[in-house]
Amino acid sequence: MAGLAKELWLIANWKSNKNLAEALDWVSRVGPKINLKENIKVVICPQFEVLEEVKKAIQVGGWQLAVGSQDLSPFGPGAYTGEEAAQTLSEFVSLAILGHSERRQNFGETDEMVAQKVEQAKKASIIPLVCIQGKETPVPNDCWLVAYEPIFAIGTDNPDTPQNANEVAMDLKQKYGSVLEVLYGGSISAENCQAFVKQDSISGLLIGHKSLDAEEFIQIINLCNGV
Ligand code: PGA
Numbered sequence: 001m002a003g004l005a006k007e008l009w010l011i012a013n014w015k016s017n018k019n020l021a022e023a024l025d026w027v028s029r030v031g032p033k034i035n036l037k038e039n040i041k042v043v044i045c046p047q048f049e050v051l052e053e054v055k056k057a058i059q060v061g062g063w064q065l066a067v068g069s070q071d072l073s074p075f076g077p078g079a080y081t082g083e084e085a086a087q088t089l090s091e092f093v094s095l096a097i098l099g100h101s102e103r104r105q106n107f108g109e110t111d112e113m114v115a116q117k118v119e120q121a122k123k124a125s126i127i128p129l130v131c132i133q134g135k136e137t138p139v140p141n142d143c144w145l146v147a148y149e150p151i152f153a154i155g156t157d158n159p160d161t162p163q164n165a166n167e168v169a170m171d172l173k174q175k176y177g178s179v180l181e182v183l184y185g186g187s188i189s190a191e192n193c194q195a196f197v198k199q200d201s202i203s204g205l206l207i208g209h210k211s212l213d214a215e216e217f218i219q220i221i222n223l224c225n226g227v
Helices: 020-033 050-063 099-108 110-122 160-174 192-195 214-225
Strands: 008-013 041-047 068-070 096-097 127-132 145-148 181-185 205-208
Touching: 008 096, 008 181, 008 214, 020 050, 020 214, 041 096, 041 214, 050 068, 096 110, 110 127, 145 160, 160 181, 160 192, 192 205, 192 214, 205 214
Parallel strands: 008 041, 008 205, 041 068, 068 096, 096 127, 127 145, 145 181, 181 205
Antiparallel strands: none
């Protein structure tokens, strides 16, 4: 293990959870408790409608948290009813989760759409974090941050093994180049987080349901911060 001088991303994917009051309550509990090493970045990805207030609360508190979105439009600004243009989002977010399996399954998102979204994100200086479900999922051009999230592990409390996740990450780096940073997501908890971030080729975690609980998320951050 490389003593964790490597960059480590801890990303909370809240999915369609937390109204404004709940989101602000979470941020006010987690924000003051975190004191990160230089190589660690924590990004929270709430629903679109609370991004602005969450961002403001973090700025006012001066906390070490960044804000991301869970998606963005494959198009630029214009006549695209219901879509969130990257250019507008870039006021609030520094990263966007793209191509999550829940979007591919429930909203018919294709590899081509994901690639278009990556392009839009890049134009707006938002970091695209592309979720890939396995080694076969294509990584769009110019994308240097991906999350390996096997479908069987999402929301099931049945994670992949850290060893297998590391092997997938190694294979991806071999295929796309060592600049590719690979996160793991799928049933991450306080109990298993360290085993994953200790793997050489894993550069962080995408955390779903366990990130909703402020106390558990603080524990996950502290455990990873201490590795
Ligand atoms: P989970 O979700 O941690 O609830 O399994 C992860 C994700 O879907 O990004």
